[in-house]
Amino acid sequence: xxxxAGAIADPVRxxxxxxxxxxxxxxxxxxxxxxxxxxAVSRHLRVLREAGLVRDASDGRRRVYSLVAGPLDELAGxxxxxxxxxxxxxxxxxxxxxxxxxxxxxxSQQPQTFKKETA
Numbered sequence: 001x002x003x004x005a006g007a008i009a010d011p012v013r014x015x016x017x018x019x020x021x022x023x024x025x026x027x028x029x030x031x032x033x034x035x036x037x038x039x040a041v042s043r044h045l046r047v048l049r050e051a052g053l054v055r056d057a058s059d060g061r062r063r064v065y066s067l068v069a070g071p072l073d074e075l076a077g078x079x080x081x082x083x084x085x086x087x088x089x090x091x092x093x094x095x096x097x098x099x100x101x102x103x104x105x106x107x108s109q110q111p112q113t114f115k116k117e118t119a
Contacts, residue, residue, distance in 0.1 A: 007051035
């Protein structure tokens with residue numbers, strides 16, 4: 001998880017992952033998107049590959065990269081622990097449930113009045 005977190009800490013690498021979300025791309029296509037040197041893009045791709053976030057394959061003389069989202073699952077699970085409802089949120093949810101239950105009970109105990117239909 002630490003290697004994945006380190007890999008996505010850089011904004012260029014996050015942008016590369018977003019580019020690869022929809023389609024595989026060659027290293028050249030990726031490099032064209034940035035105002036940094038091709039060797040710098042290559043280093044970013046290496047970091048992502050070593051973290052297991054991208055996979056590369058040869059296509060003739062080109063290197064084609066594709067996204068591997070699986071390693072993000074562990075990090076997403078950990079981040080989810082930070083965003084789950086606080087203890088107070090559980091208390092507020094329970095209070096809301098009790099308020100609705102009390103309203104239903106009160107409404108069911110009130111006598112029903114019916115209007116006469118006029119034809």
